[in-house]
Amino acid sequence: MDKLPPDNPIVSLETHRTLADRVCSQLKHDIIIGKLPQGSKILEEDLAKVYGSSRGPLREAIRRLEGMRLVVRTPHAGARVVTLNHTMMAEVYVVREALEGMSARLAAQQMSTEEIEALWELLEQHEHGIDDADGKVYFQREGDLDFHYRIAIGSKNQWLIQLLSSELYQLIRMCRHCSSRLPSRPTAALNEHRQIVDAIAKRDPVLAELLMRRHISCAWNVVKELLPGQTNG
Amino acid sequence: MDKLPPDNPIVSLETHRTLADRVCSQLKHDIIIGKLPQGSKILEEDLAKVYGSSRGPLREAIRRLEGMRLVVRTPHAGARVVTLNHTMMAEVYVVREALEGMSARLAAQQMSTEEIEALWELLEQHEHGIDDADGKVYFQREGDLDFHYRIAIGSKNQWLIQLLSSELYQLIRMCRHCSSRLPSRPTAALNEHRQIVDAIAKRDPVLAELLMRRHISCAWNVVKELLPGQTNG
DNA sequence: AAACCATAAATTGTCAACAATTGTGGTTAC
DNA sequence: GTAACCACAATTGTTGACAATTTATGGTTT
Numbered sequence: 108m109d110k111l112p113p114d115n116p117i118v119s120l121e122t123h124r125t126l127a128d129r130v131c132s133q134l135k136h137d138i139i140i141g142k143l144p145q146g147s148k149i150l151e152e153d154l155a156k157v158y159g160s161s162r163g164p165l166r167e168a169i170r171r172l173e174g175m176r177l178v179v180r181t182p183h184a185g186a187r188v189v190t191l192n193h194t195m196m197a198e199v200y201v202v203r204e205a206l207e208g209m210s211a212r213l214a215a216q217q218m219s220t221e222e223i224e225a226l227w228e229l230l231e232q233h234e235h236g237i238d239d240a241d242g243k244v245y246f247q248r249e250g251d252l253d254f255h256y257r258i259a260i261g262s263k264n265q266w267l268i269q270l271l272s273s274e275l276y277q278l279i280r281m282c283r284h285c286s287s288r289l290p291s292r293p294t295a296a297l298n299e300h301r302q303i304v305d306a307i308a309k310r311d312p313v314l315a316e317l318l319m320r321r322h323i324s325c326a327w328n329v330v331k332e333l334l335p336g337q338t339n340g
Numbered sequence: 341m342d343k344l345p346p347d348n349p350i351v352s353l354e355t356h357r358t359l360a361d362r363v364c365s366q367l368k369h370d371i372i373i374g375k376l377p378q379g380s381k382i383l384e385e386d387l388a389k390v391y392g393s394s395r396g397p398l399r400e401a402i403r404r405l406e407g408m409r410l411v412v413r414t415p416h417a418g419a420r421v422v423t424l425n426h427t428m429m430a431e432v433y434v435v436r437e438a439l440e441g442m443s444a445r446l447a448a449q450q451m452s453t454e455e456i457e458a459l460w461e462l463l464e465q466h467e468h469g470i471d472d473a474d475g476k477v478y479f480q481r482e483g484d485l486d487f488h489y490r491i492a493i494g495s496k497n498q499w500l501i502q503l504l505s506s507e508l509y510q511l512i513r514m515c516r517h518c519s520s521r522l523p524s525r526p527t528a529a530l531n532e533h534r535q536i537v538d539a540i541a542k543r544d545p546v547l548a549e550l551l552m553r554r555h556i557s558c559a560w561n562v563v564k565e566l567l568p569g570q571t572n573g
Numbered sequence: 574a575a576a577c578c579a580t581a582a583a584t585t586g587t588c589a590a591c592a593a594t595t596g597t598g599g600t601t602a603c
Numbered sequence: 604g605t606a607a608c609c610a611c612a613a614t615t616g617t618t619g620a621c622a623a624t625t626t627a628t629g630g631t632t633t
Contacts, residue, residue: 124415124416124594125415125416125615125616125617126616126617127616127617128415150584151584151585152584152585160617160618161617161618161619162585162618162619163396163616163617163618163619164616164617164618166400166585166586167399167400167403167616170400170403170404170407171403171407173407174403174404174406174407176499182357182358182361182585182586182624183357183358183584183585183586183623183624183625184584184585184624184625184626185584185585185625195498195499198497198498198499198500199499201442201446201497201499201500202439202442202497202499202500202503204442205438205439205441205442206435206438206439208438209434209435209437209438213434264431264434264435265428265431266409266428266431266432266434266435267431267434267435270435270503357624358585358586358587359586359587360586360587383614384614384615385614385615393587393588394587394588394589395588395589395615396586396587396588396589397586397587397588399615399616400586415594415615415616416593416594416595416614416615416616417594417595417596417614417615418595418614418615574633575632575633576631576632576633577630577631577632577633578629578630578631578632579628579629579630579631580627580628580629580630581626581627581628581629582625582626582627582628583624583625583626583627584623584624584625584626585622585623585624585625586621586622586623586624587620587621587622587623588619588620588621588622589618589619589620589621590617590618590619590620591616591617591618591619592615592616592617592618593614593615593616593617594613594614594615594616595612595613595614595615596611596612596613596614597610597611597612597613598609598610598611598612599608599609599610599611600607600608600609600610601606601607601608601609602605602606602607602608603604603605603606603607
């Protein structure tokens with residue numbers, strides 16, 4: 108465990124300077140791992156006690172998580188953990204396709220050779236992970252997000268990085284946690300990842316974008332079967 | 341003036357149920373029109389008095405505007421109005437290209453014939469606006485954002501709508517306000533808009549996306565000349 | 574029995590005081 | 604003369620109490 112999972116850098120790097128930061132991180136974590144069930148009401152007073160703070164910092168945390176779409180709030184009626192349904196995740200994956208496609212395009216132009224080399228090494232690790240996998244699905248998934256996170260970083264576009272890591276990826280993690288054992292397709296995904304890195308290494312932005320969009324589209328086709336909502340094929 | 345400008349629907353429709361909502365709207369407005377200069381410090385106590393509230397609601401407003409990237413905050417040191425430089429807006433326009441490209445693609449699939457008809461009418465209004473224009477640049481600009489906003493709506497993707505209207509468009513407005521008289525290219529833009537609507541009307545998602553991306557790329561090429569930062573062509 | 578209104582409880586919104594942190598200015602030591 | 608250090612002022616972070624609003628409850632009426 109030598110590497111932190113991709114996370115909002117603003118929050119994670121600064122060692123939580125303020126109480127509201129800590130509360131926000133913990134609350135976010137508890138939402139993502141499902142400790143606070145989807146759709147459950149967030150009682151300010153109770154949760155503040157749980158996290159050892161007063162209502163003020165907790166309210167700030169709620170506002171931030173609202174910005175990350177992990178919490179839905181209605182005035183005077185309180186906040187609730189977001190409910191992930193088929194419709195919403197479909198929308199998220201469409202946005203992800205657009206943003207990560209652009210991210211791959213830029214990465215093909217902006218990534219340093221060292222970064223690309225590190226990407227290859229990461230894929231090798233993933234391959235070994237598949238070989239001796241006793242079904243370490245969880246690690247598989249985090250590894251997948253790690254790959255996508257690095258490409259976002261490689262775009263060198265702070266806005267893309269921020270949008271993807273602090274909003275979309277959180278929801279995708281949450282989604283994965285709730286559909287606990289999804290039939291991940293490690294071999295197929297790994298091949299697609301290789302093709303993408305290959306396009307980036309060859310400095311082919313158009314191909315990189317195309318492959319990334321197809322990759323995410325495929326991922327969605329796997330995920331969507333496991334979600335509630337409209338269960339039509 | 342029969343139509344409100346594109347804005348965050350959550351805030352604008354609900355008539356500002358709470359004081360924090362009103363403060364947020366006013367503060368946002370004051371930032372966008374430049375009443376609070378870029379990079380200026382936001383003193384909580386002073387501004388709270390200006391908006392007739394205490395520090396609590398103002399702090400909530402700051403958190404939300406931080407989420408919209410209109411405010412930058414550092415712990416224990418306070419918040420400042422964002423500073424728009426060349427680098428940042430370049431990143432914004434790249435993200436915009438990705439999101440609005442996808443938006444146009446979806447609009448070609450999802451927009452109703454009535455919506456498309458309304459789009460044509462809007463373009464006609466804009467054409468007349470050019471004819472008798474005594475240089476009503478401001479209206480021209482808002483009209484442009486109105487066009488893009490409607491296409492976002494047409495995508496029927498709540499995430500796209502939200503990201504574009506409540507984050508990107510605010511910054512673009514702010515950017516336009518600070519470069520007060522930019523040589524807008526109404527005729528060229530109008531033609532590009534027509535081509536886009538044509539592609540949407542013909543239900544050609546790929547072409548719609550392509551044209552929208554080119555349109556935004558051209559817009560950036562005009563805007564970037566008027567920004568501070570690295571002034572290399 | 575079901576719908577409706579009034580009241581009460583619970584919860585969120587707001588405020589003002591208090592604590593913690595940062596930046597600033599001057600002083601002192603080298 | 605400069606650099607480090609300490610103290611003070613200004614500003615942000617936090618707290619608990621109070622006000623406004625919503626939701627639940629129970630009784631009344633149709």
